[in-house]
Amino acid sequence: MPLILSIALTHVRGRLRQSIVSVLGVMLGVGFSIAMAALMQGSQEDFIATLVDAMPHVEVSDEVRDPAPPPAARFYGAVNVIGARPDDDTRGLRNPARLRAMLDSWLPGRMTMTLAGQAVLRYGGRDVAVSLTGVDPASYLRVSTIGDDMRSGSFMELAANLNGIVVGDGVAEKLGARLGDTISASTSSGGVRRLKIVGLYHTGITQADDATAYAMLKTAQVLFARPDVVNRISVKLDDINAARSVAARIERMTGYRATSWQEANESLMEVLVVRNVIMYTVVGAILLVAGFGIFTIVSTIVHEKARDIAILKSLGFGQGDIRRIFLIEGLVIGAAGSVLGSVLGYLITLGLGAVTFEVRTNVEMTSLPLTYSPLHYLIASGFALLSAGIAGYMPARRAAKLNPVEIVRGAS
Amino acid sequence: MTVVAEGEAKAATEPGPAPLIEARRLTRVLPGTVPVTLVRDIDLSIQAGEFVAITGPSGSGKSSLLYLLGLLDLPTSGEVLIEGEPTHLLSERRRAAIRLSTLGFVFQFHFLLPEFTITDNVMIPMRKLGRLPARQMRERARGLLADLGLGDHLEKRPDQLSGGQRQRVAVARALANEPPAILADEPTGSLDSRSSEQVFEILRALVDDHRKTVIAVTHDLDMAARMDRRLHLVDGMLADP
Numbered sequence A: 001m002p003l004i005l006s007i008a009l010t011h012v013r014g015r016l017r018q019s020i021v022s023v024l025g026v027m028l029g030v031g032f033s034i035a036m037a038a039l040m041q042g043s044q045e046d047f048i049a050t051l052v053d054a055m056p057h058v059e060v061s062d063e064v065r066d067p068a069p070p071p072a073a074r075f076y077g078a079v080n081v082i083g084a085r086p087d088d089d090t091r092g093l094r095n096p097a098r099l100r101a102m103l104d105s106w107l108p109g110r111m112t113m114t115l116a117g118q119a120v121l122r123y124g125g126r127d128v129a130v131s132l133t134g135v136d137p138a139s140y141l142r143v144s145t146i147g148d149d150m151r152s153g154s155f156m157e158l159a160a161n162l163n164g165i166v167v168g169d170g171v172a173e174k175l176g177a178r179l180g181d182t183i184s185a186s187t188s189s190g191g192v193r194r195l196k197i198v199g200l201y202h203t204g205i206t207q208a209d210d211a212t213a214y215a216m217l218k219t220a221q222v223l224f225a226r227p228d229v230v231n232r233i234s235v236k237l238d239d240i241n242a243a244r245s246v247a248a249r250i251e252r253m254t255g256y257r258a259t260s261w262q263e264a265n266e267s268l269m270e271v272l273v274v275r276n277v278i279m280y281t282v283v284g285a286i287l288l289v290a291g292f293g294i295f296t297i298v299s300t301i302v303h304e305k306a307r308d309i310a311i312l313k314s315l316g317f318g319q320g321d322i323r324r325i326f327l328i329e330g331l332v333i334g335a336a337g338s339v340l341g342s343v344l345g346y347l348i349t350l351g352l353g354a355v356t357f358e359v360r361t362n363v364e365m366t367s368l369p370l371t372y373s374p375l376h377y378l379i380a381s382g383f384a385l386l387s388a389g390i391a392g393y394m395p396a397r398r399a400a401k402l403n404p405v406e407i408v409r410g411a412s
Numbered sequence B: 001m002t003v004v005a006e007g008e009a010k011a012a013t014e015p016g017p018a019p020l021i022e023a024r025r026l027t028r029v030l031p032g033t034v035p036v037t038l039v040r041d042i043d044l045s046i047q048a049g050e051f052v053a054i055t056g057p058s059g060s061g062k063s064s065l066l067y068l069l070g071l072l073d074l075p076t077s078g079e080v081l082i083e084g085e086p087t088h089l090l091s092e093r094r095r096a097a098i099r100l101s102t103l104g105f106v107f108q109f110h111f112l113l114p115e116f117t118i119t120d121n122v123m124i125p126m127r128k129l130g131r132l133p134a135r136q137m138r139e140r141a142r143g144l145l146a147d148l149g150l151g152d153h154l155e156k157r158p159d160q161l162s163g164g165q166r167q168r169v170a171v172a173r174a175l176a177n178e179p180p181a182i183l184a185d186e187p188t189g190s191l192d193s194r195s196s197e198q199v200f201e202i203l204r205a206l207v208d209d210h211r212k213t214v215i216a217v218t219h220d221l222d223m224a225a226r227m228d229r230r231l232h233l234v235d236g237m238l239a240d241p
């Protein structure tokens, strides 16, 4: 064993009880940091997964980010056009086949094209206004979770029946209609169609269950009098983290506004950042306290070992050697605390994982979402070692500067 | 000031090898509101193989001079040369390296590391220097301790030994790296007469049998009389005894 390490270890051993307390301090800091990081990241990932699962990763809408200048400005060189309103009838994503061809070649995921609009459903004299979405059922199911929410009938029935409609169970209840009943749907563009309910769903989101419905894309295009037009492309990506770049690329290619799930949930993402900042602050505070413990013990040892320092200097140890001895003492305590803390953190995480509890809205038992990541252990141990190093360095520097003459003279 | 020492005149005229330790107009003043002069204008040169006593009344600056000669303290003005090499401009590291290989200290208080066995204590300077393989270091440490009559106590810790035994361990440690010079500050000051005599004989033998240079501060005028040369300090300056 190197000489200065063995000297450092004898010092730590000589103050064993105090050193153990310091090690425990670091251990608790590291352990709780790891468990907290596992829980924080776990819940964050769980939250994002739930959020992202239920929505498209990228959504292309029939808007443009910077509206084109009104024709008046282009043709007459007007500086500012007042009162110009975009023509609602001309809206929509034109030529879906061309758009599909554009995206299909490179898109790392699945997409579906839909046309949505307002419609009124009528049955037995009762009216319910809904947002009616025209879909291609097969591709839509690959992008949406609606398939999991079906309560009766089936979403795929639509494909077999141009005059089929799938509605939320709230809509059916308001209409007083049941599966298999035929209702009528009408739109403001004058389209009227009799449609048969081939499926009912319940998502748990009131707005969806009480005011949405799905029909075949062709049927919707007829009802809205918008042949060969869609107004939304929904994309599910293989890697959700690619959403921003994919959205940007779609926007560049098509000119239509493409929104990533991150952009759509910007304020939520900000909340997550704040949460992480709070977490790292708490972890930092714990490790700071652990650092104080190390600082105290190394300072005590320096004070206690002033004579040894003087004799080591007289024997030919330089300031650097003395500094290293006490720095090592801080790091040894920090390293022991990191190792034990990593074990503790793992055990706490395991313990948290074993906790199950009932959530009122859910019948099954739920457990805490946790993420096991080596990075958490590295970061917590790294911070602990850094704080131990700083805490050891300050008294170590003082030890290196001790004047041996004063100590030797004082002791003789 | 006059330096009273046999052989001094010879060393000054004959151009031999550089003196082992040389001081030129060495002055050390402690700064402060009332500056304290520890030693003033010391000129001396000590050849290899000399056995030198530093004597003087309490507070006359004997220890201060020894610390300066041993590069443990820095002079306010003047300089110390070790084997002809000026040291006042050397880095702290370099001066530490000279202490490690060229100088051995023995203090009135033994200053052994309490957690280590006496063998391990003697090995510390060797391990720091790192010139020998570990096995030879241990053998050499045991040999030194055995030579000093401590062969039965090799694995004991310092607190299991008497004061005289500890002081002999300190001498063994000072000899660990075979330095040409041993600097001792009242090495027998805390010992009874029998132990004092033992330690003195050891120092004597170092000079006579191993051609070491020994510089020892002592209060004991009888002991000083038995050394080869005496430097007498009064109020921080060299004087006739």
Ligand SMILES: Nc1ncnc2c1ncn2[C@@H]1O[C@H](COP(=O)(O)OP(=O)(O)OP(=O)(O)O)[C@@H](O)[C@H]1O
Pocket: A409, B030, B036, B037, B038, B056, B057, B058, B059, B060, B061, B062, B063, B064, B065
């Ligand atoms: N830190 C200090 N502050 C003030 N005065 C000091 C300090 N250190 C030493 N002195 C003074 O410097 C002078 C020389 O001290 P030094 O220890 O060298 O004397 P000494 O000859 O070794 O004495 P002793 O025989 O008692 O050991 C003394 O008068 C002492 O009081």
Ligand SMILES: [Mg+2]
Pocket: A412, B062, B063, B064, B185
């Ligand atoms: Mg003294």
